[in-house]
Amino acid sequence: SQTIHQWPATLVQPVGSPLSLECTVEGTSNPNLYWYRQAAGRGLQLLFYSVGIGQISSEVPQNLSASRPQDRQFILSSKKLLLSDSGFYLCAWSVLRGGADTQYFGPGTRLTVL
Amino acid sequence: GQQVMQIPQYQHVQEGEDFTTYCNSSTTLSNIQWYKQRPGGHPVFLIQLVKSGEVKKQKRLTFQFGEAKKNSSLHITATQTTDVGTYFCAGPGDSNYQLIWGAGTKLIIKP
DSSP: OOEEEEEOSEEEEOTTOOEEEEEEEESOSSOEEEEEEEOTTOOOEEEEEEEETTEEEESSOSSEEEEEEETTEEEEEESSOOGGGOEEEEEEEEOOBTTBOOOEEOOOEEEEEO | OOOEEEEOSEEEEOTTSOEEEEEEESSOOSOEEEEEEOTTSOEEEEEEEOSTTOEEEETTEEEEEOTTSSEEEEEESSOOGGGOEEEEEEEEOSSTTOEEEOOOEEEEEOO
């Protein structure tokens, strides 16, 4: 069965510090991978998605970047965090079958920027 | 651009009362999906509807997809504390790789 891991679970970082969040998927090959951000009490904002190694699509211009160095690894980074980067970061994977693209989410990383 | 509108934003109910959330898309959808996010948790896939007019049930949850495939609803009968959370609908975006998400409806059980 497929499993998705994210770490760390929680993170408190000062403004201006760098960020690296990692997501890995097990039990599937060539998944589509996604990074979302969710502000407190709000909906899901798609940040990046990837359909293959080295292929990154950015949805929102910001100080964040994403990389996919391996098939089942997706990394979210920032060189300098802003206060507005606080939120709940969710990684998700999907495999397109029959036109449907159900997404499966990891446990998330709760980031607080102070 | 394509949008999925979801209402209401919040719904407060007494335990045992019913709950309904509605989604409307600006375009015809090939399918619509529903997810539940428990407080502090991550979204979990509930169901996918594909056919025009489709109705699916999961115990006390009833999901409907409109005839025009532009709207959908989730109805929970006799809510329980385990139903607390935020319910999201989502439909395919312009590319097959993206989902367009509703803003979610938060189900709150009154004490």
